[in-house]
Amino acid sequence: MSILTTVVAGLFYLATATLLVGLTRKVVQYARTPAPLKIPTTPAPVTRTGVVLRMVREVVLFESLFKSSKWTWLFGWLFHFGLFVVLLRHLRYFTEPVWGWVALVQSAGIYAGYAMVIGLAGLWARRVLVDRVRYISAPSDHLMLALLVGIGGSGLLMKYVWHTDVVALKAFVLGLLRLDLSPLPADPLLVIHLLLVACLMFIFPVSKLLHAPGVFFSPTRNQVDNPRERRHVTGEA
Amino acid sequence: MAVKAEFDIPVITNVPRTPALREGAMAHSRPFVAKPDHQEPLGFPGELVEDWHDRAIAKMGELLGSYRSLQVFMDACVKCGACTDKCHYYLGTADPKNMPVARQDLMRKVYRRYFTWAGKYFPWLVGAADLTEEVLEEWYAYYHQCSECRRCSVYCPYGIDTAEITMAGREILDSVGMGQKYSNEIIGKVFRIGNNLGLPEPALADTLEGLEEEVKEETDVDVRFPLDEQGADVLLVTPSADFFAEPHVDGLIGYAKIFHQAGIRWTLSSHASEAANFGLFIGSQGNMQRVALRIREAAMELGVKRIIVGECGHAWRVAYSYWNTLIGPFDFLDPDYPAPQHICEATYDLIRQGALRFNKENNDDKVVTFHDSCNVSRGSRMGSMPGGQFIIPREVIKACCNHFVDMRQETIHEGTFCCGGGGGLLTDDLLELRVKGALPRVQSLGEVIEEYGVTHMAAMCAICKSQFTKVLPYYGMGMDMVVSVHHLVGDALELGTDG
Ligand code: HEM
Ligand code: HEM
Ligand code: SF4
Ligand code: SF4
Numbered sequence: 195m196s197i198l199t200t201v202v203a204g205l206f207y208l209a210t211a212t213l214l215v216g217l218t219r220k221v222v223q224y225a226r227t228p229a230p231l232k233i234p235t236t237p238a239p240v241t242r243t244g245v246v247l248r249m250v251r252e253v254v255l256f257e258s259l260f261k262s263s264k265w266t267w268l269f270g271w272l273f274h275f276g277l278f279v280v281l282l283r284h285l286r287y288f289t290e291p292v293w294g295w296v297a298l299v300q301s302a303g304i305y306a307g308y309a310m311v312i313g314l315a316g317l318w319a320r321r322v323l324v325d326r327v328r329y330i331s332a333p334s335d336h337l338m339l340a341l342l343v344g345i346g347g348s349g350l351l352m353k354y355v356w357h358t359d360v361v362a363l364k365a366f367v368l369g370l371l372r373l374d375l376s377p378l379p380a381d382p383l384l385v386i387h388l389l390l391v392a393c394l395m396f397i398f399p400v401s402k403l404l405h406a407p408g409v410f411f412s413p414t415r416n417q418v419d420n421p422r423e424r425r426h427v428t429g430e431a
Numbered sequence: 432m433a434v435k436a437e438f439d440i441p442v443i444t445n446v447p448r449t450p451a452l453r454e455g456a457m458a459h460s461r462p463f464v465a466k467p468d469h470q471e472p473l474g475f476p477g478e479l480v481e482d483w484h485d486r487a488i489a490k491m492g493e494l495l496g497s498y499r500s501l502q503v504f505m506d507a508c509v510k511c512g513a514c515t516d517k518c519h520y521y522l523g524t525a526d527p528k529n530m531p532v533a534r535q536d537l538m539r540k541v542y543r544r545y546f547t548w549a550g551k552y553f554p555w556l557v558g559a560a561d562l563t564e565e566v567l568e569e570w571y572a573y574y575h576q577c578s579e580c581r582r583c584s585v586y587c588p589y590g591i592d593t594a595e596i597t598m599a600g601r602e603i604l605d606s607v608g609m610g611q612k613y614s615n616e617i618i619g620k621v622f623r624i625g626n627n628l629g630l631p632e633p634a635l636a637d638t639l640e641g642l643e644e645e646v647k648e649e650t651d652v653d654v655r656f657p658l659d660e661q662g663a664d665v666l667l668v669t670p671s672a673d674f675f676a677e678p679h680v681d682g683l684i685g686y687a688k689i690f691h692q693a694g695i696r697w698t699l700s701s702h703a704s705e706a707a708n709f710g711l712f713i714g715s716q717g718n719m720q721r722v723a724l725r726i727r728e729a730a731m732e733l734g735v736k737r738i739i740v741g742e743c744g745h746a747w748r749v750a751y752s753y754w755n756t757l758i759g760p761f762d763f764l765d766p767d768y769p770a771p772q773h774i775c776e777a778t779y780d781l782i783r784q785g786a787l788r789f790n791k792e793n794n795d796d797k798v799v800t801f802h803d804s805c806n807v808s809r810g811s812r813m814g815s816m817p818g819g820q821f822i823i824p825r826e827v828i829k830a831c832c833n834h835f836v837d838m839r840q841e842t843i844h845e846g847t848f849c850c851g852g853g854g855g856l857l858t859d860d861l862l863e864l865r866v867k868g869a870l871p872r873v874q875s876l877g878e879v880i881e882e883y884g885v886t887h888m889a890a891m892c893a894i895c896k897s898q899f900t901k902v903l904p905y906y907g908m909g910m911d912m913v914v915s916v917h918h919l920v921g922d923a924l925e926l927g928t929d930g
Contacts, residue, residue: 220506223502224499224502224503227495227496227497227498227499227502228497228498228499229498229499229500230497230498230716230756231716231752231753231756232752232753232756233500233592233595233752233810235581235584235585235590235592235809235810235845236808236809236810236811236812236817236820236845237812237817237818237820237821237845238812238817239817240812240815240816240817244817252588252590256588258513258585258586258587258588258590259511259513259586259588261585261586262513262514262517262586262587263511263512263513263586266511266512266513270511270588317511320512321510321512324512325451325452326449326452326512326515326516326527326530327510327511327512327515329452329527329530329533330510330512330515330530330532330533330536331510332510332556332557332558333555333556333557333558334549334553334556334557334558335510337556397549400547400548400549401549401557402506402507402508402509402510404506404507405506405507405508405509405588405589408503408506408507408589409507409588409589411499411503412500412503412504412507412589412590412591413499413500413503413590414500414584414590414591414592415589415590419812419817421751421752421753421755421756422751422755422769422770422771425755425756425759425760426755426756427756
């Protein structure tokens with residue numbers, strides 16, 4: 195086995211472990227921390243079902259963001275929706291035989307990569323051009339966008355310009371899953387793509403990417419507005 | 432003519448705009464620090480403690496472990512900027528640290544430095560910073576430039592509520608001996624005397640007697656203002672401002688007339704002569720509970736069946752959202768009524784039952800608009816359906832006024848702008864902030880004055896009413912524009928005839 199294959203494989207095992215352990219610890223922390231008082235931002239749903247629907251609207255449509263800033267909403271939604279479809283498309287590397295619906299997504303999601311990168315570009319432009327957003331940005335906020343643009347850009351280049359050996363890559367990925375390594379094609383673009391992805395996995399649990407699990411735990415969005423009807427007690431405050 | 436001031440009064444433009452950043456524009460704004468006398472009764476150190484740094488970090492750790500909101504909010508913000516133009520203090524002052532996310536970042540940078548891996552090892556990368564004396568001072572300045580109005584939380588994709596962070600910030604400041612005089616002194620007065628004004632029982636009794644005479648003179652009807660009346664059905668808890676001055680006291684007269692006309696036996700309590708609860712503002716659950724407990728005690732002692740809360744925004748949030756948790760359960764009250772109930776809910780029910788008759792022409796000299804108070808709008812509800820807090824007060828007003836118009840859509844309901852004086856900032860040492868923070872509300876008020884000839888703005892919060900009477904004149908508007916919702920009700924209500 196080449197050094198490259200071993201190093202990239204090792205890195206991915208480490209990244210996966212970091213991501214899983216880190217995220218689990220965060221989710222457990224959120225779940226265990228008490229919410230002693232009722233603080234839904236009202237008007238809020240008065241039933242559990244209503245809260246689930248509110249959450250679905252937040253996660254799928256970015257409802258609150260839509261209220262606040264149409265441009266951020268547009269670019270943010272393009273980016274996330276694109277990302278989502280791209281990830282679904284990627285499942286073809288991880289499944290053998292490829293699941294039927296994953297095969298269906300392939301052609302349907304052909305432009306998702308563009309959507310993702312265009313969205314990112316829009317968000318980045320806003321971060322640089324709008325004085326208020328520039329003021330609140332730390333270097334890490336720019337780097338995060340650079341990282342994602344790097345992943346998306348290298349992916350698009352592989353897809354449309356310098357193709358890689360996807361059959362060999364799939365063998366490598368399945369090898370990773372089955373703990374039985376096969377060689378990784380030594381394509382610079384692919385290696386860059388994968389290194390950046392590993393990097394994303396490492397920083398996920400220690401960065402603002404925690405907004406993804408966080409949104410589900412936000413008391414202002416996930417609490418039912420029923421304090422008079424039902425006494426809210428969570429033990430110690 | 433507008434009142435003169437020592438600072439620049441913001442200019443009202445034809446189209447509301449988001450100002451360009453002016454760094455440090457409000458860095459000088461800082462309320463008086465609490466003296467030991469104000470701190471100690473609340474269980475806080477009298478002055479800045481020697482080891483403030485370690486204690487502050489320890490307190491922060493404790494709060495992160497006790498409030499899921501704080502923990503999640505510290506982590507989740509993606510700096511998307513959606514909230515940056517939503518705060519009335521930013522819109523009115525242009526100081527970037529008054530953008531909600533920047534206000535949060537004052538704490539988040541310390542959180543990252545001491546509680547996260549990235550901030551420990553790469554502080555420059557993620558904007559983490561040590562807790563220095565300057566940072567502590569900055570906290571003091573800018574956590575007292577937030578009225579905890581929750582407008583930002585409506586627009587944040589994760590519902591990050593800067594109010595929660597401001598409260599945590601103030602709680603930490605209190606715990607190292609750097610409290611705010613205004614709020615802490617008032618809480619001390621409630622503990623000592625029973626209300627924010629420091630009005631003792633004999634003075635209160637006197638005031639109420641005076642009101643009985645006044646109403647008798649005006650209407651020739653014996654409307655009572657009972658105090659500590661054993662066996663009454665309803666305990667009314669209202670902000671003590673209602674006992675004191677216009678425009679508040681006219682609201683109290685309105686409640687009394689309603690009860691009189693509906694034949695409801697009610698009483699005030701000298702032990703619980705205050706609905707306001709500044710424990711909320713300083714983020715101290717312990718003090719909030721202690722203030723609220725007086726109401727439970729009074730209700731049990733007087734043997735009432737219902738508790739009704741008068742016109743006060745944050746008091747209603749505390750009553751509606753927290754009382755059941757902090758001082759409940761209310762199993763000793765009549766289950767046929769919500770516990771607690773808002774005075775507008777009570778009035779609205781009576782209107783629907785046909786128990787009240789109004790002579791709307793009495794208010795024909797007014798074109799009325801309505802200011803949604805932030806805590807009622809975004810931190811509570813009325814009635815049984817979401818948004819009842821917007822519908823019910825408007826229905827009550829429309830039942831007694833012929834001329835009612837609403838202000839611009841984005842500035843009412845859940846998008847309402849704070850009056851600029853909420854959250855423990857209603858003090859003269861913060862006057863500049865209050866005047867500037869009122870800009871967005873004044874702007875939309877100006878629009879309806881221009882377009883519909885609005886003459887009065889009704890409000891149902893003691894803080895809003897006090898704040899507007901103080902700051903409207905700076906914008907060339909009359910302080911007497913401000914009326915209590917129940918002032919309108921009281922003026923239109925037909926007394927005496929069978930209802
Ligand atoms: C439950 C799933 C998720 C939800 C509901 C969600 C929602 C959001 C929202 C509403 C924003 C703010 C608007 C914007 O800038 O787009 C945002 C920003 C962001 N999200 Fe997500 N997200 C999720 C998952 C993810 C994942 C898995 C990633 C990363 C791979 C990610 C990366 C980002 C980044 C980098 C930003 C900041 C963009 C900027 O710099 O402006 N999100 N997310
Ligand atoms: C182990 C994980 C991954 C592997 C093995 C992988 C591999 C690949 C390969 C081989 C391509 C080229 C596709 C083609 O030639 O048709 C590609 C494209 C792409 N990748 Fe990845 N990738 C991974 C993770 C990711 C992640 C996490 C993201 C997003 C954050 C991403 C974003 C993209 C994009 C946007 C494209 C181009 C558009 C598309 O094919 O849909 N990849 N990836
Ligand atoms: S809670 Fe209100 S005052 Fe505080 S930052 Fe948010 S919008 Fe501004
Ligand atoms: S809207 Fe929410 S996530 Fe976006 S910058 Fe403001 S606080 Fe952060």
